[in-house]
Amino acid sequence: MKAIVYTKYGPPDVLQLKEAEKPAPTDNEILVKVKAATVTAADIRVRSFTVPLSFWLPARVTLGFRQPKKTTLGMELAGEVESVGKDVKLFKDGDQVFAASQVGFGAYAEYKCLPEDGPISIKPSNITYEEAAAIPIGARTALYYLRKANIQSGQKVLVYGASGSVGTYAVQIAKHLGAKVTGVCSTTNLELVKSLGADQVIDYTTEDFSNKGETYDVIFEAVxxxxxxxxxxxxxxxxxxxxxxxxxxxFRMLWTKLTSSKKLILSQNSPENSEALNFLKELVEAGKLIVVIDRSYAFEEIVEAHRYVEKGHKKGNVVITVEHNNKSYK
Incomplete structure (x- = not known):
């Protein structure tokens, strides 16, 4: 099979299209024929090893000190189940699925094995593989944090970075939960954020949201x-x-926690199960959640896709389409 591999940290050019061994599912796994994947900000950080200084050591231990432990990136995908392990009960051959592969990466390949009890669900019937592939990280992240905030109907929510992957989903999910949503983005994305249901939009290039005198029940920093x-x-x-x-x-965050009644929830991984994806599938099929795709690239254009996302100005999601044409690569 074809796979995008990298053997050292660095710029997008470290990514190479090569032949790799096709995986076989274990007893509790499914083998997915990948139809689409994405390029997320997390893929960029892992590839280039761009992490906060305070997180440098644990990140090196997890990802690899001198070179990557996992040589194929890709944290979300959509595709078709080709085969299942003998103990699998939830899926069958031919099922159309979408999934997060955040723990082991590996979505940048023609085939990927996934545990049936992981973050995987049947693909929403009313969207494409490309759209479905763009849900498992951004939308699941937005849902997880907004649930943590326990949003009540009528509360005011500000989403900073409302035009990115997590941000576009956060605006829509917060609205679904009954919030009055303010989105903060750049001039070129104001109409996009309005179209997602934001009650108000603020252009950060021309005004500081904190000088408007408004206060919010929840502030969601997405970027x-x-x-x-x-x-x-x-x-x-x-x-x-x-x-x-x-x-x-x-220090300032710790001080705020100690001296105020404000609640701070920082970066953490969402549960590795299917519950959130099943919920998001229902929202998509009900027409209450749309997927914003900025650009779509062919599998062979992965370097260009990473270059684009690395600029930090993508709207919503950037997807990779995987064509299975049996061409050989070295």
Missing amino acids: GKSSFSACMKSLKKNGTYLNVTVPLPG
């Missing part, structure tokens, strides 16, 4: 580019601050 002090200024006394990009709190 790691806002000022923490600005967020605290605009967060209500008993409000909740969500940040998907910071794994460990700095």
Whole structure:
């Protein structure tokens, strides 16, 4: 089979299209013929080993000190079940599925084995493989954090980075939960965020949301580019601050936790099961959640796709289409 591999950390050019051994499912696994995958910000960070200094050592232990332990990236996918292990009960050959492969990576390949009890679900019937592949990380992340905030109908939620993958889903899911949503994004993305249901949009290139005098029950930092002090200024006394990009709190965050009633929830992994994907599938099929795709690349264009995402200006998601044409690569 074809796979995108990398044997050293570095720029997009370290990614190479090569032949790899086709995996075989164990007793509790399914073998998925991958139809589409994505390029996420996390793929970029892992490939280039760009992590916060405070997280450097544990990241090296997890990912590999001198070179990557896992040589094929890709954290979300959609495809068709080709075969199943003898103990698998939830899926059968021919099922169309979408899944997160965040733990072991490996979505940048024509085939991927996944445990049947992991974050995998039947693909929503009303969308393409490309759209389905763009749900398991961004949408699941947004849902996980918004659930942590225990949003009540009528509460005010601000999403900073509302045009990115997590942000576009956060706007829609917060609206579904009954919130009044303000999205913060750049000038070129204002209409996009409005179209997703945001009640108000703020262009961060022309105004600072914290100077508008508004306060929010929840502030969702989806891209790691806002000022923490600005967020605290605009967060209500008993409000909740969500940040998907910071794994460990700095001094100011720790001080805020100790001296205020504001709740801070930082970067953490969502549960590795199918519950969230099943819920998101229902939202998509009910027309309550749409997938924003910025660009689509062929499997062979993975380097260009990584270059584009690395610029940090993608709208929603960037997807990779996997064509199975039996061509040989070295």
